[in-house]
Amino acid sequence: MKATVYVTIKENVLDPQGTAVQGALHSMGFAEVGKVRIGKYLEVELDTNDRAEAEARLKVMCEKLLANTVVEDYRFELEG
């Protein structure tokens, strides 16, 4: 089973990298660009076929390590 995990910066936390990229896109002429937020994308291979167990354990992985929930949100998708 494979999980894709998305870690994003919470809405109420400033994302200086996203702001810099937004500025760069504007200066390149992409005037339609609004807010840009940068996050992380992780692919995690799991040695299990039990979807419920995989979800439960992924949640723990996210809470304990993959995201810092003080400043980040996370979500994940499971396939296979």
Place this chain on the structure above:
Amino acid sequence: MKFAVLVFPGSNCDIDCYKAVEAIGEQVDYVWHTATDLSGYDAILVPGGFSYGDYLRCGAIAQFANVMNEVKKAADEGKYILGICNGFQILTEANLLPGALIRNTGLKFRCHGTPLEVVNSNTAFTNQYSQGEIIDIPIAHGEGNYFCDEETLAELKANNQIVFRYAGETNPNGSVDNIAGISNKAGNVVGMMPHPERAVSQILGSEDGLRMFTSILNAWREQHGAAINS
């Protein structure tokens, strides 16, 4: 008094911390991240650097090193724990201190001296400073922007947990409320982004950091009824 300086793969201020303790004439050992016993130490220094290459987030992986279980035990026992720069990031990731350190708002790695206001001189780490004193301590970080929610900030203020602020208009990284260093509620765990261990001699540009180490020593001596340096 005996100090431990933790060493993770990627620590790079461990030698500076060790030398700072030597400068105040106390015993000090390097302790590798795999250690499972810190019972012989009175104070634990978590040094700066780039533990585990800052992979995932600064301090994220170091928080699960074996030695961190012992650091948590030591914190519960009331021992003195000082996290500097990456050490501060590790202590927040390990939930020994509230909040988080995120990317500097200016995106730059800032490396220069900075004036700090001693906001709370009534701690085991700052008793040799006067309240409100401005001291000169260098910073060196790309992710030193202290963030916490408003509720946590109100708690930090109510419990006098803000130990240092960037003085005046000098906030180098966008930290909430100009925060440069905080303590836990009990006051025995402090984290700070600036590097006092890099300011222990005039030949380094400042010796204002030395008094952090003598503060810890004095606090320990008071606690143990030993002779106090005047």
